[in-house]
Amino acid sequence: MNINLTIIGQIVAFIAFVAFCMRYVWPPILAAMEERQQKIADGLSAADRAGHDLELAQKAAVDRLAEAKKEAAVIVDSANKRASTLVDEAKAAAVVEAERVKELATAEVEREKAQAKEQLLAQVSALAISGAEKVLAAEIDADKHAAILEQLVKEQ
Amino acid sequence: MAATGQEKTVSDYIVHHLTNLTYGKLPEGFDRYDGHTVGAGGEWAFAHGADEIAAMGFNAVHVDSLAWSIGLGVIFCALFRWVAVRASAETPSGLVNFIEMVVEFIDNQVKDTFHGQNKLVAPLALTIFVWVFLMNLMDLIPVDVVPELMVLAGIEYQKIVPSTDPNITMGMAVGVFILMLYYSIKVKGFGFAKELALNPFNHWVFIPVNLFMEIVGLLAKPFSLGLRLFGNMYAGEMIFILIAALFGAGILWVLPASLLQIGWAIFHILVITLQAFIFMVLTIVYLSMAHEDH
Numbered sequence: 001m002n003i004n005l006t007i008i009g010q011i012v013a014f015i016a017f018v019a020f021c022m023r024y025v026w027p028p029i030l031a032a033m034e035e036r037q038q039k040i041a042d043g044l045s046a047a048d049r050a051g052h053d054l055e056l057a058q059k060a061a062v063d064r065l066a067e068a069k070k071e072a073a074v075i076v077d078s079a080n081k082r083a084s085t086l087v088d089e090a091k092a093a094a095v096v097e098a099e100r101v102k103e104l105a106t107a108e109v110e111r112e113k114a115q116a117k118e119q120l121l122a123q124v125s126a127l128a129i130s131g132a133e134k135v136l137a138a139e140i141d142a143d144k145h146a147a148i149l150e151q152l153v154k155e156q
Numbered sequence: 157m158a159a160t161g162q163e164k165t166v167s168d169y170i171v172h173h174l175t176n177l178t179y180g181k182l183p184e185g186f187d188r189y190d191g192h193t194v195g196a197g198g199e200w201a202f203a204h205g206a207d208e209i210a211a212m213g214f215n216a217v218h219v220d221s222l223a224w225s226i227g228l229g230v231i232f233c234a235l236f237r238w239v240a241v242r243a244s245a246e247t248p249s250g251l252v253n254f255i256e257m258v259v260e261f262i263d264n265q266v267k268d269t270f271h272g273q274n275k276l277v278a279p280l281a282l283t284i285f286v287w288v289f290l291m292n293l294m295d296l297i298p299v300d301v302v303p304e305l306m307v308l309a310g311i312e313y314q315k316i317v318p319s320t321d322p323n324i325t326m327g328m329a330v331g332v333f334i335l336m337l338y339y340s341i342k343v344k345g346f347g348f349a350k351e352l353a354l355n356p357f358n359h360w361v362f363i364p365v366n367l368f369m370e371i372v373g374l375l376a377k378p379f380s381l382g383l384r385l386f387g388n389m390y391a392g393e394m395i396f397i398l399i400a401a402l403f404g405a406g407i408l409w410v411l412p413a414s415l416l417q418i419g420w421a422i423f424h425i426l427v428i429t430l431q432a433f434i435f436m437v438l439t440i441v442y443l444s445m446a447h448e449d450h
Contacts (some may be wrong), residue, residue: 003322003326004212004215004323005215005216006212006222006321006327009219009226009325009327010327010328011327011334013327014224017287018234018276018283020237021236021282022280022288025236025237025239025282026239028264029236029239029243029255029259033256035244035245036245036246054224123196148158150323
Protein backbone atom coordinates (compact mmCIF):
# COMPACT_ATOMS: atom_id res chain seq x y z
CA MET A 1 0.00 0.00 0.00
CA ASN A 2 1.89 2.98 -1.25
CA ILE A 3 0.37 6.37 -1.71
CA ASN A 4 1.94 8.27 -4.60
CA LEU A 5 1.15 10.72 -7.39
CA THR A 6 -1.70 8.46 -8.52
CA ILE A 7 -3.88 9.96 -5.81
CA ILE A 8 -3.46 13.44 -7.31
CA GLY A 9 -4.38 12.11 -10.74
CA GLN A 10 -7.45 10.40 -9.30
CA ILE A 11 -8.59 13.58 -7.50
CA VAL A 12 -8.29 15.54 -10.75
CA ALA A 13 -10.15 12.84 -12.71
CA PHE A 14 -12.81 12.67 -10.00
CA ILE A 15 -13.43 16.42 -10.14
CA ALA A 16 -13.53 16.34 -13.94
CA PHE A 17 -16.05 13.48 -14.12
CA VAL A 18 -18.27 14.97 -11.43
CA ALA A 19 -18.22 18.32 -13.20
CA PHE A 20 -19.08 16.66 -16.51
CA CYS A 21 -21.91 14.72 -14.93
CA MET A 22 -23.24 17.80 -13.19
CA ARG A 23 -23.11 19.90 -16.35
CA TYR A 24 -24.01 17.51 -19.19
CA VAL A 25 -25.59 14.35 -17.78
CA TRP A 26 -27.78 14.97 -14.76
CA PRO A 27 -29.86 18.00 -15.85
CA PRO A 28 -31.07 16.70 -19.25
CA ILE A 29 -31.95 13.24 -17.95
CA LEU A 30 -33.80 14.61 -14.93
CA ALA A 31 -35.54 17.25 -17.04
CA ALA A 32 -36.75 14.59 -19.47
CA MET A 33 -37.96 12.40 -16.62
CA GLU A 34 -39.80 15.26 -14.93
CA GLU A 35 -41.36 16.28 -18.23
CA ARG A 36 -42.55 12.74 -18.77
CA GLN A 37 -43.93 12.57 -15.24
CA GLN A 38 -45.86 15.77 -15.89
CA LYS A 39 -47.14 14.36 -19.16
CA ILE A 40 -48.32 11.16 -17.50
CA ALA A 41 -50.00 13.10 -14.70
CA ASP A 42 -51.73 15.28 -17.29
CA GLY A 43 -52.84 12.20 -19.21
CA LEU A 44 -54.24 10.60 -16.08
CA SER A 45 -56.16 13.69 -15.07
CA ALA A 46 -57.47 14.00 -18.65
CA ALA A 47 -58.66 10.39 -18.45
CA ASP A 48 -60.36 11.18 -15.14
CA ARG A 49 -62.03 14.18 -16.71
CA ALA A 50 -63.14 12.13 -19.69
CA GLY A 51 -64.64 9.52 -17.38
CA HIS A 52 -66.50 12.22 -15.53
CA ASP A 53 -67.70 13.71 -18.82
CA LEU A 54 -68.87 10.29 -19.94
CA GLU A 55 -70.84 9.88 -16.72
CA LEU A 56 -72.49 13.24 -17.23
CA ALA A 57 -73.31 12.42 -20.84
CA GLN A 58 -74.81 9.10 -19.79
CA LYS A 59 -76.95 10.85 -17.21
CA ALA A 60 -78.04 13.40 -19.80
CA ALA A 61 -78.90 10.63 -22.24
CA VAL A 62 -81.01 8.86 -19.62
CA ASP A 63 -82.80 12.12 -18.84
CA ARG A 64 -83.46 12.79 -22.50
CA LEU A 65 -84.78 9.28 -22.98
CA ALA A 66 -87.20 9.63 -20.07
CA GLU A 67 -88.37 12.97 -21.41
CA ALA A 68 -88.92 11.49 -24.85
CA LYS A 69 -90.89 8.63 -23.36
CA LYS A 70 -93.09 11.08 -21.46
CA GLU A 71 -93.61 13.09 -24.63
CA ALA A 72 -94.50 9.98 -26.57
CA ALA A 73 -97.03 8.98 -23.93
CA VAL A 74 -98.64 12.42 -24.15
CA ILE A 75 -98.79 12.15 -27.93
CA VAL A 76 -100.33 8.67 -27.82
CA ASP A 77 -102.84 9.86 -25.24
CA SER A 78 -103.97 12.79 -27.31
CA ALA A 79 -104.13 10.61 -30.40
CA ASN A 80 -106.37 8.17 -28.55
CA LYS A 81 -108.61 11.02 -27.41
CA ARG A 82 -108.81 12.35 -30.92
CA ALA A 83 -109.65 8.93 -32.29
CA SER A 84 -112.48 8.45 -29.79
CA THR A 85 -113.94 11.87 -30.60
CA LEU A 86 -113.72 11.00 -34.28
CA VAL A 87 -115.56 7.77 -33.63
CA ASP A 88 -118.21 9.62 -31.58
CA GLU A 89 -118.63 12.20 -34.28
CA ALA A 90 -118.94 9.48 -36.91
CA LYS A 91 -121.54 7.71 -34.74
CA ALA A 92 -123.56 10.87 -34.34
CA ALA A 93 -123.38 11.54 -38.08
CA ALA A 94 -124.48 7.99 -38.77
CA VAL A 95 -127.44 8.33 -36.41
CA VAL A 96 -128.46 11.56 -38.13
CA GLU A 97 -128.13 9.95 -41.53
CA ALA A 98 -130.13 6.95 -40.44
CA GLU A 99 -132.83 9.24 -39.13
CA ARG A 100 -132.94 11.09 -42.44
CA VAL A 101 -133.05 7.89 -44.47
CA LYS A 102 -135.82 6.59 -42.24
CA GLU A 103 -137.79 9.79 -42.71
CA LEU A 104 -137.33 9.62 -46.45
CA ALA A 105 -138.46 6.02 -46.47
CA THR A 106 -141.50 6.84 -44.31
CA ALA A 107 -142.40 9.70 -46.68
CA GLU A 108 -142.12 7.35 -49.62
CA VAL A 109 -144.25 4.78 -47.92
CA GLU A 110 -146.89 7.44 -47.22
CA ARG A 111 -146.77 8.59 -50.79
CA GLU A 112 -147.06 5.05 -52.09
CA LYS A 113 -149.91 4.40 -49.72
CA ALA A 114 -151.74 7.51 -50.91
CA GLN A 115 -151.15 6.55 -54.50
CA ALA A 116 -152.41 3.02 -53.91
CA LYS A 117 -155.50 4.37 -52.18
CA GLU A 118 -156.14 6.67 -55.13
CA GLN A 119 -155.65 3.83 -57.58
CA LEU A 120 -157.90 1.61 -55.52
CA LEU A 121 -160.46 4.38 -55.39
CA ALA A 122 -160.22 4.80 -59.17
CA GLN A 123 -160.55 1.07 -59.72
CA VAL A 124 -163.48 0.83 -57.31
CA SER A 125 -165.17 3.76 -59.08
CA ALA A 126 -164.48 2.16 -62.46
CA LEU A 127 -165.88 -1.15 -61.15
CA ALA A 128 -168.86 0.60 -59.68
CA ILE A 129 -169.38 2.42 -62.86
CA SER A 130 -169.06 -0.72 -64.95
CA GLY A 131 -171.37 -2.47 -62.51
CA ALA A 132 -173.74 0.44 -62.67
CA GLU A 133 -173.41 0.45 -66.44
CA LYS A 134 -174.31 -3.23 -66.52
CA VAL A 135 -177.24 -2.56 -64.20
CA LEU A 136 -178.20 0.53 -66.06
CA ALA A 137 -177.77 -1.01 -69.45
CA ALA A 138 -180.70 -3.22 -68.68
CA GLU A 139 -183.01 -0.44 -68.02
CA ILE A 140 -181.45 2.49 -69.70
CA ASP A 141 -183.46 4.84 -71.74
CA ALA A 142 -180.97 6.66 -73.74
CA ASP A 143 -183.32 9.43 -74.54
CA LYS A 144 -184.42 9.92 -71.01
CA HIS A 145 -181.05 9.90 -69.68
CA ALA A 146 -179.39 11.90 -72.35
CA ALA A 147 -180.96 14.94 -70.94
CA ILE A 148 -179.46 14.18 -67.50
CA LEU A 149 -176.04 13.56 -68.99
CA GLU A 150 -176.17 16.61 -70.99
CA GLN A 151 -177.09 18.51 -67.87
CA LEU A 152 -174.10 16.84 -66.10
CA VAL A 153 -171.79 17.78 -68.86
CA LYS A 154 -173.06 21.25 -68.69
CA GLU A 155 -172.50 21.34 -64.96
CA GLN A 156 -168.89 20.19 -65.39
CA MET B 157 -0.56 -19.50 -13.34
CA ALA B 158 1.10 -22.23 -15.31
CA ALA B 159 1.69 -19.85 -18.17
CA THR B 160 3.95 -17.62 -16.10
CA GLY B 161 6.63 -20.25 -15.98
CA GLN B 162 7.61 -23.15 -13.79
CA GLU B 163 10.28 -21.35 -11.86
CA LYS B 164 7.66 -19.06 -10.32
CA THR B 165 6.27 -19.92 -6.92
CA VAL B 166 2.71 -19.28 -5.76
CA SER B 167 3.83 -16.27 -3.77
CA ASP B 168 5.58 -14.84 -6.84
CA TYR B 169 2.33 -15.32 -8.74
CA ILE B 170 0.33 -13.50 -6.08
CA VAL B 171 2.83 -10.68 -5.76
CA HIS B 172 2.88 -10.28 -9.53
CA HIS B 173 -0.89 -9.95 -9.62
CA LEU B 174 -0.88 -7.41 -6.81
CA THR B 175 1.82 -5.16 -8.27
CA ASN B 176 0.82 -2.04 -10.14
CA LEU B 177 2.35 -0.94 -13.40
CA THR B 178 4.32 1.95 -11.93
CA TYR B 179 5.99 4.80 -13.73
CA GLY B 180 8.09 6.94 -11.48
CA LYS B 181 11.31 8.74 -10.72
CA LEU B 182 14.18 6.59 -9.47
CA PRO B 183 16.54 8.40 -7.13
CA GLU B 184 20.14 9.17 -8.05
CA GLY B 185 22.54 6.33 -7.45
CA PHE B 186 19.91 3.57 -7.47
CA ASP B 187 21.11 0.27 -8.90
CA ARG B 188 18.52 -0.94 -11.39
CA TYR B 189 17.59 -4.58 -12.04
CA ASP B 190 19.63 -4.69 -15.27
CA GLY B 191 22.77 -3.57 -13.51
CA HIS B 192 23.06 0.08 -14.53
CA THR B 193 23.08 2.82 -11.93
CA VAL B 194 20.74 5.83 -12.11
CA GLY B 195 22.63 8.97 -13.01
CA ALA B 196 22.51 12.47 -11.57
CA GLY B 197 19.04 14.03 -11.17
CA GLY B 198 17.29 10.69 -11.05
CA GLU B 199 15.52 8.90 -13.86
CA TRP B 200 11.84 8.46 -14.87
CA ALA B 201 11.13 4.87 -15.82
CA PHE B 202 8.71 1.96 -15.43
CA ALA B 203 9.46 0.13 -12.22
CA HIS B 204 10.70 -3.44 -12.33
CA GLY B 205 10.03 -5.21 -9.06
CA ALA B 206 9.00 -4.17 -5.59
CA ASP B 207 12.33 -2.60 -4.58
CA GLU B 208 12.25 -0.15 -7.47
CA ILE B 209 8.68 0.84 -6.63
CA ALA B 210 9.70 1.34 -3.01
CA ALA B 211 12.66 3.49 -4.13
CA MET B 212 10.40 5.72 -6.20
CA GLY B 213 8.36 6.72 -3.16
CA PHE B 214 5.78 9.42 -3.82
CA ASN B 215 7.16 10.34 -7.24
CA ALA B 216 5.39 7.55 -9.03
CA VAL B 217 2.18 6.95 -10.91
CA HIS B 218 0.22 3.71 -11.03
CA VAL B 219 -0.33 3.86 -14.77
CA ASP B 220 -2.66 0.85 -14.84
CA SER B 221 -4.92 2.03 -12.00
CA LEU B 222 -5.17 5.51 -13.41
CA ALA B 223 -5.72 4.34 -16.98
CA TRP B 224 -8.46 1.87 -16.05
CA SER B 225 -10.03 4.34 -13.66
CA ILE B 226 -10.11 7.17 -16.19
CA GLY B 227 -11.12 4.79 -18.98
CA LEU B 228 -14.09 3.56 -16.95
CA GLY B 229 -14.94 7.14 -16.02
CA VAL B 230 -14.95 8.03 -19.70
CA ILE B 231 -17.20 5.05 -20.43
CA PHE B 232 -19.56 6.24 -17.70
CA CYS B 233 -19.63 9.79 -19.06
CA ALA B 234 -20.05 8.66 -22.67
CA LEU B 235 -22.83 6.21 -21.84
CA PHE B 236 -24.79 8.63 -19.70
CA ARG B 237 -24.20 11.54 -22.07
CA TRP B 238 -25.45 9.38 -24.94
CA VAL B 239 -28.62 8.75 -22.98
CA ALA B 240 -28.92 12.36 -21.81
CA VAL B 241 -28.91 13.50 -25.44
CA ARG B 242 -31.63 11.00 -26.33
CA ALA B 243 -33.74 11.38 -23.20
CA SER B 244 -37.10 12.93 -23.96
CA ALA B 245 -40.61 12.93 -22.58
CA GLU B 246 -41.53 10.28 -25.15
CA THR B 247 -41.70 6.58 -24.27
CA PRO B 248 -38.19 5.50 -23.29
CA SER B 249 -36.80 2.20 -24.45
CA GLY B 250 -33.93 -0.17 -23.81
CA LEU B 251 -30.77 1.47 -22.58
CA VAL B 252 -32.44 4.84 -21.97
CA ASN B 253 -34.91 3.11 -19.70
CA PHE B 254 -32.17 1.38 -17.76
CA ILE B 255 -30.10 4.53 -17.31
CA GLU B 256 -33.18 6.45 -16.21
CA MET B 257 -33.87 3.73 -13.68
CA VAL B 258 -30.36 4.20 -12.24
CA VAL B 259 -30.76 7.98 -12.23
CA GLU B 260 -34.11 7.75 -10.48
CA PHE B 261 -32.69 5.36 -7.89
CA ILE B 262 -29.87 7.80 -7.10
CA ASP B 263 -32.28 10.71 -7.09
CA ASN B 264 -34.47 8.95 -4.52
CA GLN B 265 -31.46 8.12 -2.36
CA VAL B 266 -30.35 11.74 -2.41
CA LYS B 267 -33.85 13.03 -1.69
CA ASP B 268 -34.20 10.63 1.24
CA THR B 269 -30.93 11.61 2.87
CA PHE B 270 -30.04 15.11 1.74
CA HIS B 271 -32.51 17.84 2.56
CA GLY B 272 -30.61 20.94 1.53
CA GLN B 273 -30.61 22.75 -1.77
CA ASN B 274 -27.53 21.69 -3.69
CA LYS B 275 -27.31 20.90 -7.37
CA LEU B 276 -23.99 19.11 -6.90
CA VAL B 277 -24.94 16.27 -4.58
CA ALA B 278 -27.14 14.22 -6.92
CA PRO B 279 -24.74 14.22 -9.92
CA LEU B 280 -21.89 13.58 -7.48
CA ALA B 281 -23.71 10.58 -6.07
CA LEU B 282 -24.49 9.29 -9.56
CA THR B 283 -20.86 9.64 -10.66
CA ILE B 284 -19.57 7.92 -7.53
CA PHE B 285 -22.06 5.07 -7.70
CA VAL B 286 -21.64 4.23 -11.37
CA TRP B 287 -17.92 4.88 -11.52
CA VAL B 288 -17.13 2.87 -8.39
CA PHE B 289 -19.43 0.12 -9.60
CA LEU B 290 -17.64 -0.04 -12.95
CA MET B 291 -14.24 -0.09 -11.23
CA ASN B 292 -15.40 -2.86 -8.91
CA LEU B 293 -16.88 -4.72 -11.86
CA MET B 294 -13.37 -5.22 -13.26
CA ASP B 295 -12.94 -7.64 -10.36
CA LEU B 296 -15.24 -10.11 -12.11
CA ILE B 297 -12.92 -10.44 -15.10
CA PRO B 298 -10.90 -13.60 -14.45
CA VAL B 299 -7.72 -12.53 -12.69
CA ASP B 300 -5.28 -13.97 -15.21
CA VAL B 301 -6.78 -12.78 -18.48
CA VAL B 302 -5.63 -9.19 -18.72
CA PRO B 303 -2.29 -9.48 -16.84
CA GLU B 304 -1.22 -12.47 -18.95
CA LEU B 305 -2.21 -10.73 -22.18
CA MET B 306 -0.26 -7.69 -21.03
CA VAL B 307 2.78 -9.87 -20.30
CA LEU B 308 2.50 -11.23 -23.83
CA ALA B 309 2.31 -7.64 -25.07
CA GLY B 310 5.49 -6.86 -23.12
CA ILE B 311 3.96 -4.98 -20.22
CA GLU B 312 5.21 -6.52 -17.02
CA TYR B 313 2.49 -5.62 -14.52
CA GLN B 314 -1.19 -4.93 -14.82
CA LYS B 315 -3.74 -4.49 -12.05
CA ILE B 316 -7.09 -3.99 -13.68
CA VAL B 317 -9.29 -3.28 -10.65
CA PRO B 318 -8.66 0.38 -9.84
CA SER B 319 -10.59 0.16 -6.56
CA THR B 320 -8.01 -2.27 -5.19
CA ASP B 321 -5.53 0.61 -5.30
CA PRO B 322 -5.70 2.83 -2.19
CA ASN B 323 -4.62 5.80 -4.30
CA ILE B 324 -7.81 5.55 -6.31
CA THR B 325 -10.22 5.05 -3.41
CA MET B 326 -8.46 7.62 -1.23
CA GLY B 327 -8.38 10.01 -4.19
CA MET B 328 -12.14 9.94 -4.34
CA ALA B 329 -12.46 10.10 -0.57
CA VAL B 330 -10.22 13.16 -0.51
CA GLY B 331 -12.36 14.69 -3.24
CA VAL B 332 -15.43 14.13 -1.08
CA PHE B 333 -13.54 15.48 1.95
CA ILE B 334 -12.67 18.70 0.11
CA LEU B 335 -16.37 19.13 -0.74
CA MET B 336 -17.30 18.45 2.90
CA LEU B 337 -14.92 21.14 4.12
CA TYR B 338 -16.02 23.56 1.40
CA TYR B 339 -19.73 23.23 2.18
CA SER B 340 -19.18 23.18 5.94
CA ILE B 341 -17.41 26.54 5.71
CA LYS B 342 -19.79 27.90 3.08
CA VAL B 343 -22.97 26.97 4.95
CA LYS B 344 -21.89 27.38 8.56
CA GLY B 345 -19.10 29.94 8.22
CA PHE B 346 -17.65 30.62 11.62
CA GLY B 347 -20.17 28.15 13.04
CA PHE B 348 -18.04 25.35 11.62
CA ALA B 349 -15.08 26.36 13.79
CA LYS B 350 -17.41 26.71 16.76
CA GLU B 351 -18.78 23.24 16.08
CA LEU B 352 -15.25 21.83 16.09
CA ALA B 353 -14.23 23.70 19.22
CA LEU B 354 -17.33 23.44 21.41
CA ASN B 355 -18.50 19.89 20.77
CA PRO B 356 -19.12 17.65 22.65
CA PHE B 357 -18.17 19.62 25.84
CA ASN B 358 -19.61 23.11 25.58
CA HIS B 359 -17.13 24.98 27.80
CA TRP B 360 -14.06 27.04 26.89
CA VAL B 361 -11.86 24.93 29.16
CA PHE B 362 -12.44 21.90 26.97
CA ILE B 363 -11.66 23.62 23.67
CA PRO B 364 -8.36 21.73 23.08
CA VAL B 365 -9.97 18.40 23.94
CA ASN B 366 -12.95 19.17 21.74
CA LEU B 367 -10.76 20.28 18.86
CA PHE B 368 -8.71 17.11 19.05
CA MET B 369 -11.75 14.84 19.17
CA GLU B 370 -13.68 16.64 16.46
CA ILE B 371 -10.74 16.87 14.08
CA VAL B 372 -9.98 13.19 14.51
CA GLY B 373 -13.65 12.46 13.89
CA LEU B 374 -13.63 14.68 10.83
CA LEU B 375 -10.50 13.08 9.39
CA ALA B 376 -11.85 9.61 10.12
CA LYS B 377 -14.64 10.18 7.59
CA PRO B 378 -12.56 10.29 4.39
CA PHE B 379 -10.25 7.57 5.70
CA SER B 380 -13.09 5.21 6.53
CA LEU B 381 -14.74 6.06 3.20
CA GLY B 382 -11.68 5.36 1.08
CA LEU B 383 -10.21 2.49 3.07
CA ARG B 384 -13.50 0.61 3.37
CA LEU B 385 -13.81 0.37 -0.39
CA PHE B 386 -10.12 -0.40 -0.81
CA GLY B 387 -10.15 -3.07 1.90
CA ASN B 388 -13.20 -4.85 0.59
CA MET B 389 -12.06 -4.85 -2.99
CA TYR B 390 -8.47 -5.75 -2.16
CA ALA B 391 -9.60 -8.68 -0.04
CA GLY B 392 -12.00 -9.82 -2.74
CA GLU B 393 -9.31 -9.59 -5.39
CA MET B 394 -6.90 -11.47 -3.10
CA ILE B 395 -9.37 -14.30 -2.72
CA PHE B 396 -9.85 -14.46 -6.49
CA ILE B 397 -6.09 -14.73 -6.88
CA LEU B 398 -5.80 -17.40 -4.19
CA ILE B 399 -8.55 -19.45 -5.81
CA ALA B 400 -6.82 -19.00 -9.17
CA ALA B 401 -3.60 -20.22 -7.57
CA LEU B 402 -5.41 -23.39 -6.51
CA PHE B 403 -5.65 -24.42 -10.16
CA GLY B 404 -1.88 -24.91 -10.10
CA ALA B 405 -2.02 -27.26 -7.12
CA GLY B 406 -2.81 -30.34 -9.18
CA ILE B 407 -5.45 -31.84 -11.42
CA LEU B 408 -7.63 -32.84 -8.43
CA TRP B 409 -8.03 -29.20 -7.49
CA VAL B 410 -9.49 -28.09 -10.82
CA LEU B 411 -13.11 -28.93 -10.00
CA PRO B 412 -13.23 -27.53 -6.43
CA ALA B 413 -11.33 -24.44 -7.53
CA SER B 414 -13.81 -23.90 -10.38
CA LEU B 415 -16.73 -24.18 -8.00
CA LEU B 416 -15.06 -21.81 -5.54
CA GLN B 417 -14.33 -19.38 -8.34
CA ILE B 418 -17.94 -19.39 -9.52
CA GLY B 419 -19.30 -19.13 -5.99
CA TRP B 420 -17.04 -16.26 -5.03
CA ALA B 421 -17.78 -14.46 -8.31
CA ILE B 422 -21.53 -14.71 -7.72
CA PHE B 423 -21.13 -13.51 -4.16
CA HIS B 424 -18.88 -10.74 -5.41
CA ILE B 425 -21.61 -9.38 -7.67
CA LEU B 426 -23.38 -8.47 -4.44
CA VAL B 427 -20.22 -7.13 -2.81
CA ILE B 428 -19.24 -4.80 -5.64
CA THR B 429 -22.73 -3.34 -5.89
CA LEU B 430 -22.99 -2.97 -2.14
CA GLN B 431 -19.59 -1.28 -1.85
CA ALA B 432 -20.46 1.19 -4.61
CA PHE B 433 -23.77 1.86 -2.88
CA ILE B 434 -22.15 2.35 0.55
CA PHE B 435 -19.57 4.76 -0.86
CA MET B 436 -22.37 6.77 -2.47
CA VAL B 437 -24.66 6.79 0.56
CA LEU B 438 -21.85 7.80 2.92
CA THR B 439 -20.89 10.61 0.55
CA ILE B 440 -24.46 11.89 0.63
CA VAL B 441 -24.62 11.54 4.41
CA TYR B 442 -21.32 13.37 4.95
CA LEU B 443 -22.35 16.21 2.64
CA SER B 444 -25.72 16.32 4.34
CA MET B 445 -23.96 16.70 7.70
CA ALA B 446 -21.82 19.46 6.22
CA HIS B 447 -25.00 21.34 5.32
CA GLU B 448 -26.70 20.96 8.70
CA ASP B 449 -26.36 23.99 10.88
CA HIS B 450 -26.82 23.17 14.54
